[in-house]
Amino acid sequence: xxxxxxxxxxxxxxxxxxxxxxxxxxxxxxxxxxxxxxxxxxxxxxxxxxxxxxxxxxxxxxxxxxxxxxxxxxxxxxxxxxxxxxxxxxxxxxxxxxxxxxxxxxxxxxxxxxxxxxxxxxxxxxxxxxxxxxxxxxxxxxxxxxxxxxxxxxxxxxxxxxxxxxxxxxxxxxxxxxxxxxxxxxxxxxxxxxxxxxxxxxxxxxxxxxxxxxxxxxxxxxxxxxxxxxxxxxxxxxxxxxxxxxxxxxxxxxxxxxxxxxxxxxxxxxxxxxxxxxxxxxxxxxxxxxxxxxxxxxxxxxxxxxxxxxxxxxxxxxxxxxxxxxxxxxxxxxxxxxxxxxxxxxxxxxxxxxxxxxxxxxxxxxxxxxxxxxxxxxxxxxxxxxxxxxxxxxxxxxxxxxxxxxxxxxxxxxxxxxxxxxxxxxxxxxxxxxxxxxxxxxxxxxxxxxxxxxxxxxxxxxxxxxxxxxxxxxxxxxxxxxxxxxxxxxxxxxxxxxxxxxxxxxxxxxxxxxxxxxxxxxxxxxxxxxxxxxxxxxxxxxxxxxxxxxxxxxxxxxxxxxxxxxxxxxxxxxxxxxxxxxxxxxxxxxxxxxxxxxxxxxxxxxxxxxxxxxxxxxxxxxxxxxxxxxxxxxxxxxxxxxxxxxxxxxxxxxxxxxxxxxxxxxxxxxxxxxxxxxxxxxxxxxxxxxxxxxxxxxxxxxxxxxxxxxxxxxx
Amino acid sequence: xxxxxxxxxxxxxxxxxxxxxxxxxxxxxxxxxxxxxxxxxxxxxxxxxxxxxxxxxxxxxxxxxxxxxxxxxxxxxxxxxxxxxxxxxxxxxxxxxxxxxxxxxxxxxxxxxxxxxxxxxxxxxxxxxxxxxxxxxxxxxxxxxxxxxxxxxxxxxxxxxxxxxxxxxxxxxxxxxxxxxxxxxxxxxxxx
Numbered sequence: 066x067x068x069x070x071x072x073x074x075x076x077x078x079x080x081x082x083x084x085x086x087x088x089x090x091x092x093x094x095x096x097x098x099x100x101x102x103x104x105x106x107x108x109x110x111x112x113x114x115x116x117x118x119x120x121x122x123x124x125x126x127x128x129x130x131x132x133x134x135x136x137x138x139x140x141x142x143x144x145x146x147x148x149x150x151x152x153x154x155x156x157x158x159x160x161x162x163x164x165x166x167x168x169x170x171x172x173x174x175x176x177x178x179x180x181x182x183x184x185x186x187x188x189x190x191x192x193x194x195x196x197x198x199x200x201x202x203x204x205x206x207x208x209x210x211x212x213x214x215x216x217x218x219x220x221x222x223x224x225x226x227x228x229x230x231x232x233x234x235x236x237x238x239x240x241x242x243x244x245x246x247x248x249x250x251x252x253x254x255x256x257x258x259x260x261x262x263x264x265x266x267x268x269x270x271x272x273x274x275x276x277x278x279x280x281x282x283x284x285x286x287x288x289x290x291x292x293x294x295x296x297x298x299x300x301x302x303x304x305x306x307x308x309x310x311x312x313x314x315x316x317x318x319x320x321x322x323x324x325x326x327x328x329x330x331x332x333x334x335x336x337x338x339x340x341x342x343x344x345x346x347x348x349x350x351x352x353x354x355x356x357x358x359x360x361x362x363x364x365x366x367x368x369x370x371x372x373x374x375x376x377x378x379x380x381x382x383x384x385x386x387x388x389x390x391x392x393x394x395x396x397x398x399x400x401x402x403x404x405x406x407x408x409x410x411x412x413x414x415x416x417x418x419x420x421x422x423x424x425x426x427x428x429x430x431x432x433x434x435x436x437x438x439x440x441x442x443x444x445x446x447x448x449x450x451x452x453x454x455x456x457x458x459x460x461x462x463x464x465x466x467x468x469x470x471x472x473x474x475x476x477x478x479x480x481x482x483x484x485x486x487x488x489x490x491x492x493x494x495x496x497x498x499x500x501x502x503x504x505x506x507x508x509x510x511x512x513x514x515x516x517x518x519x520x521x522x523x524x525x526x527x528x529x530x531x532x533x534x535x536x537x538x539x540x541x542x543x544x545x546x547x548x549x550x551x552x553x554x555x556x557x558x559x560x561x562x563x564x565x566x567x568x569x570x571x572x573x574x575x576x577x578x579x580x581x582x583x584x585x586x587x588x589x590x591x592x593x594x595x596x597x598x599x600x601x602x603x604x605x606x607x608x609x610x611x612x613x614x615x616x617x618x619x620x621x622x623x624x625x626x627x628x629x630x631x632x633x634x635x636x637x638x639x640x641x642x643x644x645x646x647x648x649x650x651x652x653x654x655x656x657x658x659x660x661x662x663x664x665x666x667x668x669x670x671x672x673x674x675x676x677x678x679x680x681x682x683x684x685x686x687x688x689x690x691x692x693x694x695x696x697x698x699x700x701x702x703x704x705x706x707x708x709x710x711x712x713x714x715x716x717x718x719x720x721x722x723x724x725x726x727x728x729x730x731x732x733x734x735x736x737x738x739x740x741x742x743x744x745x746x747x748x749x750x751x752x753x754x755x756x757x758x759x760x761x762x763x764x765x766x767x768x769x770x771x772x773x774x775x776x777x778x779x780x
Numbered sequence: 781x782x783x784x785x786x787x788x789x790x791x792x793x794x795x796x797x798x799x800x801x802x803x804x805x806x807x808x809x810x811x812x813x814x815x816x817x818x819x820x821x822x823x824x825x826x827x828x829x830x831x832x833x834x835x836x837x838x839x840x841x842x843x844x845x846x847x848x849x850x851x852x853x854x855x856x857x858x859x860x861x862x863x864x865x866x867x868x869x870x871x872x873x874x875x876x877x878x879x880x881x882x883x884x885x886x887x888x889x890x891x892x893x894x895x896x897x898x899x900x901x902x903x904x905x906x907x908x909x910x911x912x913x914x915x916x917x918x919x920x921x922x923x924x925x926x927x928x929x930x931x932x933x934x935x936x937x938x939x940x941x942x943x944x945x946x947x948x949x950x951x952x953x954x955x956x957x958x959x960x961x962x963x964x965x966x967x968x969x970x971x972x
Binding site: 102 | 946
């Protein structure tokens with residue numbers, strides 16, 4: 066094992082010391098096997114067929130000619146698929162998305178809905194047969210366009226109350242010396258993880274085994290067991306290496322259809338989504354239409370704050386992108402009103418995507434604050450510091466630790482903010498206009514019940530088993546360091562095994578809660594084990610194993626506002642003739658609890674900020690109103706930032722302790738994207754004098770704004 | 781399984797990582813699928829199957845190629861190097877070592893493609909091939925350094941959705957430095 070910071074880790078503790086990834090060698094040599102890469106004898110290949118209409122009914126699936134093709138084994142569709150149990154609430158407190166419970170009826174609720182699975186001996190034959198399958202539809206008129214004020218919009222709770230309100234908003238706005246009242250939009254965004262969803266299902270001695278790429282093997286196992294009415298012990302899901310998830314990798318059509326086919330054929334079946342299929346089957350971040358109203362007194366203190374957000378969902382599943390949740394923990398005002406609304410359209414079901422709610426919500430709120438600072442003649446950092454709340458603006462609960470101010474101060478110092486000339490549109494470097502911008506960030510620091518098994522082996526080493534998932538976060542390595550410290554040993558004496566539902570229930574890799582939740586369980590089991598070992602003279606050949614369950618400990622944790630914080634800074638160069646925007650540098654300073662592994666934590670934070678650049682400037686999935694489907698649903702049509710778009714981003718952190726949390730971890734997976742797009746957009750305003758309120762800030766938007774009278778018009 | 785040779789399939793020999801593999805393939809089979817599905821060389825990844833992401837990058841006669849847009853039958857007679865073939869036994873290639881040391885990845889799925897690309901980038905640059913950001917394109921231009929900007933430009937065909945670009949660029953730069961030192965040392969030896 067290599068440590069980039071030399072030193073005897075046993076003496077200083079492994080946590081807090083940079084450590085290269087446990088599975089790093091496997092990843093750089095190609096030895097790490099992902100879900101679609103494990104060979105099985107008699108493996109059959111499934112290929113999904115998706116609807117070509119955006120709304121209607123399936124009239125006919127012409128399977129005859131397809132089944133006659135050499136190598137085709139079966140065609141599953143609503144006419145022959147087994148009925149599934151879908152009336153349940155899953156582990157994460159939500160019902161299953163019917164998009165995943167495939168082939169249950171003849172309805173088509175959106176373009177790209179799964180209508181059939183063709184299974185064949187080879188992938189080539191499966192693909193040819195799937196493309197040749199004729200499905201006829203009765204087509205119905207569709208509505209796929211999200212617009213502000215859509216008549217179908219309604220208030221929806223999701224994971225938080227739909228609406229909150231205190232004080233007299235209109236009265237306090239009328240009292241305000243400075244007012245901002247603007248609309249902001251963000252587009253449909255796609256997870257676009259590099260590895261498309263893949264699963265192989267097979268029956269092994271009466272037990273269903275699924276090798277899958279997911280963010281929680283126990284989660285997917287429990288959903289599959291419920292859906293197929295199987296005993297939980299009769300289903301095992303493994304997910305060793307995962308090629309990215311970002312919220313997309315839960316129960317999806319690929320696992321369910323693979324299980325159906327493996328059951329029908331009684332042989333292993335693999336289903337891998339194509340890149341194009343991930344656009345309608347993998348979930349996505351809904352577009353949002355937001356309105357922010359801010360009113361402040363002459364000193365910039367907020368008197369009124371309103372944030373309303375509308376997102377779309379499918380007609381079969383309600384998903385709320387809770388953008389209006391941001392101000393509930395970030396900014397207070399005497400009059401404070403927030404609302405999340407949704408509208409059901411003939412579109413695929415959206416889902417969680419890196420910082421759901423916070424990413425689009427922080428764009429609107431943090432740009433609005435920049436606008437308020439400009440109107441009030443205040444520095445944007447001063448404005449935020451003047452509006453630091455004492456307690457949760459909506460909950461009234463104390464903060465466990467709120468180190469936003471420290472992030473803003475440290476970030477400002479390192480970025481050189483003090484020297485900034487606030488006037489927009491006055492700095493030039495050849496053809497480029499230059500500007501800098503900032504934004505604040507927060508993301509919830511939660512934990513969920515988990516179990517862990519820790520074994521003292523007879524040879525003196527330790528084995529940790531937990532149904533954790535390492536989707537690229539470095540969780541496997543982080544848990545190794547945590548276990549080593551908890552067991553008072555060195556990381557090389559600890560073997561951490563994850564990604565197997567047989568290890569027991571545990572939190573998923575999501576909500577920036579994975580490592581905190583798992584670490585808690587591992588620490589608890591390790592403490593128990595040490596007590597047991599203290600009373601034991603020898604270790605039997607099978608070792609000594611203890612199991613922990615954090616349900617009770619988590620229930621006893623005091624109710625507080627628990628969050629990570631951050632301050633984002635960006636410098637951009639804008640060419641208003643071509644519309645090109647280049648991010649020249651970016652700095653993020655975070656208060657994210659105890660940093661377990663600086664090497665991988667920094668990478669996570671920088672990765673989130675990279676997503677912010679991508680969100681600000683590139684990402685936009687565009688839907689064709691006529692067909693109801695996407696234009697170019699692929700990585701050429703949907704742009705994610707690549708090497709040339711990303712400068713040498715810097716991320717760092719301030720000390721951040723949560724005194725009553727035994728693990729002290731807050732999670733670093735999502736805080737990096739929060740506020741990052743706003744910082745870029747605010748820098749574009751500082752560079753050009755044009756306020757962009759609609760993402761992404763495409764070249765045509767920059768050019769159109771510059772072409773308007775004097776270029777000083779808002780876009 | 782397809783018959784050895786017919787109007788839709790052929791028996792071919794692929795030279796991969798210095799080893800010859802004889803196999804019958806469907807003519808539609810891509811080099812990527814031949815590697816992953818037929819030869820159990822799953823280190824080469826399928827991110828899009830459309831030549832848009834770079835995850836399937838391999839070296840064909842030492843130059844980078846997206847194996848998803850290369851038919852297996854068209855790869856016959858070529859020298860193919862995949863991620864499984866870049867290390868010298870247990871000793872990692874300097875690019876692999878730099879990715880490992882500097883955390884030039886997260887989920888690891890784009891990594892084999894990034895590494896294969898980076899190996900070729902360093903060679904392309906050392907051979908004097910310019911990129912879109914190379915300032916001096918004149919034939920008499922002195923060798924120019926492989927700056928971070930050059931690396932970013934040349935590596936832009938390889939997407940990393942985790943957003944590990946910053947550490948990937950550092951890893952490529954470190955490996956390039958080691959490569960340049962080796963070349964300089966080699967040149968000195970030759971001169972001496």
